Amino acid sequence: MKRIQHKVLVALIFLFAISCGKKENETSIVTKMDDGIKISKAQFEANKMTFTQIETKSFPLKIKVNGMIDVPPENKAIVNSPMGGYITRTPLLEGDTVAKGAFLVALENPDFVTLQQNYMETKAQLDYQRAEYDRHKTMREENVISEKSYIKAKSDYNAVKAKYNGLRKQLEMLNISVNAVESGKITSIINLYAPISGSITKVNVNKGTYVSPANSILEIINNEHIHLELSVFEKDILNVKKGQKITFTIPEASNQTYEAEVYLVGTTLDENRTIKVHGHPKDESVKFLTGMFVNAEILIASKSGNALLSDAIVEEDNNNFILVLDRETELDYYFTKRKIEIGLENDGFTEIKENKGLNPEDRILHQGAFGLIGI
Known part of the structure; x- marks a missing residue:
């Protein structure tokens, strides 16, 4: 919507300039009257002015949030x-x-070398202890040795085996080939x-x-599966649900608007009394970078209301006005200036909260209103 303060002089100069070359009987372009404004039909057509009317439109109810581009852990x-x-x-x-x-x-x-030496020494001990264990096990089965001697041999074998497995695992964690070490290649x-x-x-x-x-x-x-990590204030979080539409921009990169969808809603408040909301962009082909700051809006609901094309509404002294056709003659249009209360804006339309006696059939000046309101 055009939020412009207009002066009488500016409007008159504008209308005078676009009227140059007209016949004398068409020079009466705009006349300020006690109850409104008169515009000649000739000038209306010359300036390609148009009418619009009140329509019923759907307006989305949105929560404004911010956050950043991130990736899953x-x-x-x-x-x-x-x-x-x-x-x-x-x-x-x-x-x-x-x-x-x-x-x-x-x-x-050098500790890597020591680790491999310890592994080879332990492997040699393991071979010996395994043989000792097998020998004691056989003799115990033949009742040649005592239970105590058998248990000690078994314990010694298991201790060395545990040490061997631990050293082998350390080598694997260090990406050192066990086979190479066993073949004598120490690195x-x-x-x-x-x-x-x-x-x-x-x-x-x-x-x-x-x-x-x-x-x-x-x-x-890995940026292949990026997501939005948004911060939603406590007062708004109960209105956020999985599957809701998100629109967002990357203010530092471009003015383009992208779409996403609420995928996951957090359950814990942080120190700023906000909750994390996880969103998935619909177009994953866009090469977003992790850490990019985003401004976003979450569509939580929508409502229907009376609306006008935003270009038909002009702000003056913090108030909003329109020009409504009051009557017409063979040569002129007569407009009445009306103050209105506005609400939401969407897709080029503005919600009219207070009709002030307006009817759906009323004809309202669209193109050209911004040059006349200040008169």
């Missing part, structure tokens, strides 16, 4: 090392894309691989950096 990964070490290779940069299982970084630490370097496919969003290390298991080396985000 399973689409985010922080890469750490199970053991500390010095970075020897880090070929990736922020923005690089990787597939699940792709090489990320290499770390070196001081381990490689870390991508746990998910996605884009590198953070690189926190350089070559030579020492990292511990608590340090984040890289962060990976």
Whole structure:
């Protein structure tokens, strides 16, 4: 809607300018009268003015919220090392894309060598203890040895077996090939691989950096299944339901409006007395980025009401007016200025809350009203 303050002089200059070249009997363009405004039909047609009428329209009831673009937890990964070490290779940069299982970084630490030595020593002990256990088990079955000796052999075997399994699991976590170690190939370097496919969003290390298991080396985000993470105030949350339509914009990126749908409504208030609402965009082909700020509206209901085309309504001194056709003659139209109360706006229409005696058949000036209200 045009929210413009109009001065008498501006309106007269406007109407004078567009009337140039007309005949003398058409120069009486606009006349201010005690009860309204008179416009010649010749000028009405020359300026392509039009009429409109009150219509019944549906107006959506919306909740305005904000939030950000995010991804599900399973689409985010922080890469750490199970053991500390010095970075020897880090070929990736922020923005690089990787597939699940792709090489990320290499770390070196003498402790990796010690771990493999311990594994091989424990494996040798396990072979011995297994043989001892089998021998004691056979002798116990033949009642050659005591129960106590058999139990001790079994206990020693299980202890070494547990240590062996633990060391083997540590090697697997470090991506060290157990088969290679058992064949005598000991390494001081381990490689870390991508746990998910996605884009590198953070690189926190350089070559030579020492990292511990608590340090984040890289962060990976998969943007294939993005969603909206919206914050809804406590007073509005009872009106939000799964399946409701969401419209949203990315104010820092463009003015384009996108559509989404409420997928999940949270159940816990945060410190700001808001609840998280999870929405799914309808067009997943748009390449939104995680962390983008969004302005959104959630459509919670709709109502019907009397409405006018928004261009027919002009604001003046914080009040809203229209020009209603009062009567017409062979040469002129006579309009009455009416103050109205407005409500919701949608799709080029504005709700009329107070009709002030208006009827559906009343003809209201549409194109051209903004140049005459101030007269």
